[in-house]
Amino acid sequence: MERGGTAVNRGAGGTVRRFTALGLAALSLSGVFALAAPGTAEAATAGRCAGREVRVLPFATGTVHLYRNNGYVCAVTVARKPGTGGPLLVSVQARGNRPVTARGRHRHQAGPVTVHAGHRCVRVRGAAGRGTVSSGWILC
Secondary structure: OEEOOEEOOOHHHHHHHHHHHHHHHHHHHHHHHHHHOOOHHHHHHOOOOOOEEEEEEEEOOEEEEEEEEOOEEEEEEEEOOOOOOOOEEEEEEEOOOOOEEEEEOOOOEEEEEEEEOOOOOEEEEEEEOOEEEEEEEEOO
């Protein structure tokens, strides 16, 4: 910048302040975009599983939803009467591995539970209150 025909040297402090201001502007702009359009991956897994729904296993007191995505299998048990706070369970087991289970006294759903199955069969169990479902070996 010139003032009266002579160049003014801002020094290193001016350059640092300028880059700091640009960095803060970029950071706040990314925060605005994050609030305006939440990420689809986060939104998809907030209460459900990512991927394509491949099976629905209904039973008297709830339903187990089963999803598959790039070799991963995910399951969620949803109670038929939400808000009862009864015991809910969802379990997924890839053949040759131990089952991965989510259980507790949830209000609406148990899970999601995700396992890497690759091309192996999986067994899914779900329970809500006194009702239960077991799939046997599926998705082989």
